[in-house]
Protein backbone atom coordinates (compact mmCIF):
# COMPACT_ATOMS: atom_id res chain seq x y z
CA UNK A 420 0.00 0.00 0.00
CA UNK A 421 1.24 3.46 -0.88
CA UNK A 422 1.09 5.61 2.21
CA UNK A 423 2.55 9.10 2.27
CA UNK A 424 5.68 9.53 4.32
CA UNK A 425 5.88 13.21 3.67
CA UNK A 426 3.53 16.10 3.02
CA UNK A 427 4.94 19.09 1.19
CA UNK A 428 3.54 22.37 -0.02
CA UNK A 429 2.81 23.24 -3.64
CA UNK A 430 5.72 25.70 -3.54
CA UNK A 431 8.08 23.03 -2.21
CA UNK A 432 6.85 20.63 -4.90
CA UNK A 433 7.68 23.19 -7.61
CA UNK A 434 11.09 23.77 -6.08
CA UNK A 435 12.15 20.17 -5.45
CA UNK A 436 10.36 18.51 -8.37
CA UNK A 437 10.29 21.12 -11.18
CA UNK A 438 9.41 18.42 -13.74
CA UNK A 439 6.20 17.72 -11.78
CA UNK A 440 7.20 14.10 -11.10
CA UNK A 441 6.38 13.68 -7.41
CA UNK A 442 7.83 10.44 -5.99
CA UNK A 443 5.29 8.03 -4.56
CA UNK A 444 4.86 8.48 -0.83
CA UNK A 445 4.97 12.26 -1.05
CA UNK A 446 1.68 14.11 -0.86
CA UNK A 447 1.40 17.67 -2.07
CA UNK A 448 -0.91 19.62 0.18
CA UNK A 449 -2.72 22.82 -0.70
CA UNK A 450 -2.73 23.79 2.93
CA UNK A 451 -0.32 26.66 2.93
CA UNK A 452 -0.73 30.36 3.01
CA UNK A 453 -0.57 31.80 -0.48
CA UNK A 454 -0.47 35.61 -0.54
CA UNK A 455 -1.91 35.64 2.96
CA UNK A 456 -4.84 33.46 1.99
CA UNK A 457 -5.18 30.08 3.58
CA UNK A 458 -6.29 27.42 1.15
CA UNK A 459 -8.05 24.32 2.32
CA UNK A 460 -5.89 21.34 3.06
CA UNK A 461 -6.01 18.28 0.88
CA UNK A 462 -7.38 15.60 3.13
CA UNK A 463 -5.68 12.25 3.45
CA UNK A 464 -9.05 10.59 3.98
CA UNK A 465 -12.63 11.78 4.31
CA UNK A 466 -15.59 9.67 5.44
CA UNK A 467 -19.18 10.80 5.91
CA UNK A 468 -20.95 10.03 9.17
CA UNK A 469 -24.63 10.38 10.19
CA UNK A 470 -26.70 12.62 7.90
CA UNK A 471 -24.44 15.67 7.58
CA UNK A 472 -21.28 14.82 9.50
CA UNK A 473 -17.87 13.66 8.48
CA UNK A 474 -14.39 12.76 9.68
CA UNK A 475 -11.52 14.06 7.62
CA UNK A 476 -7.90 13.16 8.26
CA UNK A 477 -5.85 16.27 7.58
CA UNK A 478 -2.43 15.26 8.79
CA UNK A 479 -0.51 12.29 10.10
CA UNK A 480 2.86 12.24 11.79
CA UNK A 481 4.53 8.84 11.89
CA UNK A 482 3.37 5.41 10.78
CA UNK A 483 3.22 1.77 11.90
CA UNK A 484 6.94 1.63 12.61
CA UNK A 485 7.37 4.92 14.46
CA UNK A 486 6.57 3.46 17.92
CA UNK A 487 9.10 0.65 17.37
CA UNK A 488 11.72 3.19 16.32
CA UNK A 489 11.00 5.36 19.38
CA UNK A 490 11.08 2.35 21.72
CA UNK A 491 14.41 1.04 20.38
CA UNK A 492 15.94 4.33 21.48
CA UNK A 493 16.03 2.71 24.94
CA UNK A 494 18.89 0.51 23.71
CA UNK A 495 20.29 2.96 21.19
CA UNK A 496 19.04 0.74 18.38
CA UNK A 497 16.87 1.24 15.32
CA UNK A 498 14.27 -0.73 13.39
CA UNK A 499 15.05 -4.44 12.94
CA UNK A 500 12.75 -5.54 10.14
CA UNK A 501 9.06 -6.18 9.77
CA UNK A 502 8.83 -9.37 11.81
CA UNK A 503 10.88 -8.23 14.81
CA UNK A 504 9.28 -4.79 14.81
CA UNK A 505 5.75 -6.26 14.65
CA UNK A 506 6.59 -8.47 17.64
CA UNK A 507 7.86 -5.44 19.52
CA UNK A 508 4.67 -3.49 18.73
CA UNK A 509 2.61 -6.44 19.95
CA UNK A 510 4.56 -6.75 23.20
CA UNK A 511 4.32 -3.04 23.90
CA UNK A 512 0.56 -2.92 23.27
CA UNK A 513 0.01 -5.98 25.46
CA UNK A 514 2.22 -4.79 28.30
CA UNK A 515 0.96 -1.22 28.31
CA UNK A 516 4.30 0.28 27.21
CA UNK A 517 2.35 3.22 25.81
CA UNK A 518 4.72 6.17 25.43
CA UNK A 519 6.20 5.05 22.06
CA UNK A 520 2.68 5.25 20.59
CA UNK A 521 2.56 8.93 21.48
CA UNK A 522 5.10 9.54 18.70
CA UNK A 523 2.39 8.99 16.10
CA UNK A 524 -0.01 11.90 15.82
CA UNK A 525 -3.14 12.69 13.81
CA UNK A 526 -5.04 15.85 12.95
CA UNK A 527 -8.69 15.53 11.97
CA UNK A 528 -11.46 17.85 10.94
CA UNK A 529 -14.75 16.56 12.30
CA UNK A 530 -18.28 17.75 11.66
CA UNK A 531 -20.63 16.48 14.34
CA UNK A 532 -23.85 17.36 16.20
CA UNK A 533 -23.34 19.26 19.44
CA UNK A 534 -24.72 16.43 21.61
CA UNK A 535 -22.00 14.15 20.20
CA UNK A 536 -19.40 16.91 20.62
CA UNK A 537 -20.29 17.13 24.34
CA UNK A 538 -19.38 13.47 24.81
CA UNK A 539 -16.32 13.73 22.58
CA UNK A 540 -14.85 16.76 24.36
CA UNK A 541 -14.65 14.78 27.62
CA UNK A 542 -11.49 13.24 26.18
CA UNK A 543 -9.07 15.78 27.58
CA UNK A 544 -5.86 14.57 26.04
CA UNK A 545 -6.47 16.12 22.61
CA UNK A 546 -6.19 19.62 21.17
CA UNK A 547 -9.38 21.14 19.82
CA UNK A 548 -10.26 24.24 17.89
CA UNK A 549 -13.97 24.61 17.16
CA UNK A 550 -15.84 26.73 14.67
CA UNK A 551 -17.22 29.69 16.57
CA UNK A 552 -20.96 30.28 16.52
CA UNK A 553 -20.25 33.77 17.80
CA UNK A 554 -18.33 34.62 14.66
CA UNK A 555 -19.73 32.38 11.95
CA UNK A 556 -23.41 32.43 11.05
CA UNK A 557 -23.13 29.88 8.24
CA UNK A 558 -26.27 27.85 7.46
CA UNK A 559 -27.24 25.56 10.29
CA UNK A 560 -27.65 21.83 9.78
CA UNK A 561 -29.43 19.52 12.20
CA UNK A 562 -29.21 15.81 12.86
CA UNK A 563 -32.23 13.68 12.13
CA UNK A 564 -31.62 10.03 13.01
CA UNK A 565 -32.79 7.24 10.76
CA UNK A 566 -33.47 5.07 13.80
CA UNK A 567 -34.03 5.56 17.51
CA UNK A 568 -31.47 3.78 19.64
CA UNK A 569 -34.01 1.45 21.23
CA UNK A 570 -33.00 -2.20 21.28
CA UNK A 571 -34.64 -4.44 18.66
CA UNK A 572 -38.12 -3.93 17.21
CA UNK A 573 -39.27 -1.39 14.66
CA UNK A 574 -37.31 1.68 15.67
CA UNK A 575 -37.24 3.53 12.38
CA UNK A 576 -37.93 7.27 12.64
CA UNK A 577 -41.25 7.55 10.79
CA UNK A 578 -42.08 10.21 8.23
CA UNK A 579 -44.40 12.15 10.55
CA UNK A 580 -41.79 12.35 13.32
CA UNK A 581 -39.13 13.29 10.79
CA UNK A 582 -41.38 16.13 9.58
CA UNK A 583 -42.00 17.25 13.17
CA UNK A 584 -38.25 17.39 13.82
CA UNK A 585 -37.69 19.38 10.63
CA UNK A 586 -40.44 21.86 11.65
CA UNK A 587 -38.98 22.18 15.12
CA UNK A 588 -35.48 22.88 13.80
CA UNK A 589 -36.86 25.37 11.24
CA UNK A 590 -38.67 27.21 14.05
CA UNK A 591 -35.46 27.38 16.09
CA UNK A 592 -33.57 28.83 13.12
CA UNK A 593 -36.44 31.29 12.49
CA UNK A 594 -36.28 32.50 16.08
CA UNK A 595 -32.48 32.70 15.92
CA UNK A 596 -32.63 34.83 12.80
CA UNK A 597 -35.32 37.13 14.15
CA UNK A 598 -33.27 37.67 17.31
CA UNK A 599 -30.17 38.51 15.25
CA UNK A 600 -32.21 40.83 13.02
CA UNK A 601 -33.49 42.62 16.09
CA UNK A 602 -29.92 43.26 17.23
CA UNK A 603 -29.26 40.37 19.63
CA UNK A 604 -25.61 39.27 19.34
CA UNK A 605 -25.04 35.85 17.76
CA UNK A 606 -23.36 34.64 20.95
CA UNK A 607 -26.73 34.94 22.73
CA UNK A 608 -29.12 34.27 19.85
CA UNK A 609 -27.62 30.77 19.56
CA UNK A 610 -29.18 29.80 22.90
CA UNK A 611 -32.33 28.83 20.99
CA UNK A 612 -30.55 26.22 18.85
CA UNK A 613 -31.09 22.55 19.77
CA UNK A 614 -28.17 20.25 20.56
CA UNK A 615 -28.84 18.47 17.24
CA UNK A 616 -27.17 21.38 15.42
CA UNK A 617 -23.90 20.46 13.72
CA UNK A 618 -20.62 22.02 14.71
CA UNK A 619 -17.15 21.50 13.29
CA UNK A 620 -13.69 21.32 14.79
CA UNK A 621 -10.12 20.31 14.26
CA UNK A 622 -9.01 17.60 16.66
CA UNK A 623 -5.42 16.59 17.12
CA UNK A 624 -3.99 13.92 19.37
CA UNK A 625 -1.42 11.17 19.63
CA UNK A 626 -2.08 7.53 18.86
CA UNK A 627 -1.95 6.34 22.47
CA UNK A 628 -4.80 8.66 23.43
CA UNK A 629 -6.64 8.04 20.18
CA UNK A 630 -6.68 4.29 20.88
CA UNK A 631 -8.04 5.05 24.36
CA UNK A 632 -10.80 7.16 22.76
CA UNK A 633 -11.57 4.35 20.30
CA UNK A 634 -11.65 1.72 23.04
CA UNK A 635 -14.24 3.70 25.03
CA UNK A 636 -16.26 5.04 22.12
CA UNK A 637 -16.54 1.90 19.96
CA UNK A 638 -17.72 -0.12 22.98
CA UNK A 639 -21.39 -1.15 23.04
CA UNK A 640 -21.96 1.07 26.10
CA UNK A 641 -21.19 4.21 24.07
CA UNK A 642 -24.05 6.04 22.35
CA UNK A 643 -24.67 4.82 18.80
CA UNK A 644 -23.94 8.20 17.22
CA UNK A 645 -20.48 8.68 18.75
CA UNK A 646 -19.84 5.00 18.07
CA UNK A 647 -20.35 5.69 14.37
CA UNK A 648 -17.71 8.41 14.47
CA UNK A 649 -15.32 6.19 16.44
CA UNK A 650 -15.80 3.32 13.99
CA UNK A 651 -15.18 5.69 11.11
CA UNK A 652 -11.93 6.88 12.65
CA UNK A 653 -11.01 3.25 13.24
CA UNK A 654 -11.62 2.45 9.56
CA UNK A 655 -9.31 5.32 8.57
CA UNK A 656 -6.62 4.10 10.97
CA UNK A 657 -6.95 0.59 9.59
CA UNK A 658 -5.74 2.01 6.28
CA UNK A 659 -3.13 4.37 7.69
CA UNK A 660 -1.55 2.11 10.34
CA UNK A 661 -2.73 -1.42 9.43
CA UNK A 662 -0.11 -3.30 11.44
CA UNK A 663 -0.83 -1.53 14.72
CA UNK A 664 -4.59 -1.67 14.22
CA UNK A 665 -4.40 -5.37 13.47
CA UNK A 666 -2.61 -6.00 16.76
CA UNK A 667 -4.84 -3.60 18.69
CA UNK A 668 -8.03 -5.21 17.45
CA UNK A 669 -6.83 -8.51 18.95
CA UNK A 670 -6.65 -8.63 22.74
CA UNK A 671 -7.48 -5.01 23.53
CA UNK A 672 -4.84 -2.87 25.17
CA UNK A 673 -5.14 0.72 26.36
Ligand SMILES: Cc1cc2nc3c(=O)[nH]c(=O)nc-3n(C[C@H](O)[C@H](O)[C@H](O)COP(=O)(O)OP(=O)(O)OC[C@H]3O[C@@H](n4cnc5c(N)ncnc54)[C@H](O)[C@@H]3O)c2cc1C
Nearest residue numbers: 538541542543544545628631632635636638639640641642
Ligand atom coordinates in the same frame (compact mmCIF):
# COMPACT_ATOMS: atom_id res chain seq x y z
C1 LIG B 1 -20.12 4.83 27.92
C2 LIG B 1 -19.72 6.09 28.58
C3 LIG B 1 -20.62 6.73 29.42
C4 LIG B 1 -20.27 7.93 30.05
N1 LIG B 1 -21.19 8.56 30.85
C5 LIG B 1 -20.87 9.73 31.44
C6 LIG B 1 -21.82 10.43 32.26
O1 LIG B 1 -22.93 9.99 32.43
N2 LIG B 1 -21.47 11.61 32.79
C7 LIG B 1 -20.23 12.14 32.63
O2 LIG B 1 -19.95 13.21 33.16
N3 LIG B 1 -19.29 11.51 31.87
C8 LIG B 1 -19.59 10.34 31.27
N4 LIG B 1 -18.65 9.70 30.47
C9 LIG B 1 -17.34 10.34 30.27
C10 LIG B 1 -16.23 9.59 31.05
O3 LIG B 1 -16.45 9.71 32.45
C11 LIG B 1 -14.86 10.18 30.71
O4 LIG B 1 -14.82 11.54 31.10
C12 LIG B 1 -14.56 10.12 29.23
O5 LIG B 1 -14.85 8.84 28.72
C13 LIG B 1 -13.10 10.45 28.96
O6 LIG B 1 -12.34 9.38 29.46
P1 LIG B 1 -10.87 9.61 30.03
O7 LIG B 1 -10.91 10.54 31.19
O8 LIG B 1 -10.30 8.24 30.30
O9 LIG B 1 -10.16 10.23 28.76
P2 LIG B 1 -9.14 11.45 28.63
O10 LIG B 1 -9.74 12.69 29.20
O11 LIG B 1 -8.69 11.47 27.21
O12 LIG B 1 -7.96 11.03 29.52
C14 LIG B 1 -7.14 9.92 29.15
C15 LIG B 1 -6.46 9.41 30.39
O13 LIG B 1 -5.60 10.43 30.90
C16 LIG B 1 -5.64 10.41 32.31
N5 LIG B 1 -6.18 11.70 32.79
C17 LIG B 1 -6.67 12.72 32.03
N6 LIG B 1 -7.03 13.74 32.82
C18 LIG B 1 -6.77 13.37 34.08
C19 LIG B 1 -6.92 13.99 35.34
N7 LIG B 1 -7.41 15.21 35.48
N8 LIG B 1 -6.53 13.31 36.44
C20 LIG B 1 -6.02 12.07 36.34
N9 LIG B 1 -5.85 11.41 35.19
C21 LIG B 1 -6.22 12.05 34.07
C22 LIG B 1 -6.53 9.25 32.73
O14 LIG B 1 -5.72 8.11 32.88
C23 LIG B 1 -7.42 9.08 31.53
O15 LIG B 1 -7.96 7.77 31.37
C24 LIG B 1 -18.98 8.50 29.84
C25 LIG B 1 -18.09 7.83 28.99
C26 LIG B 1 -18.43 6.66 28.37
C27 LIG B 1 -17.44 6.00 27.44
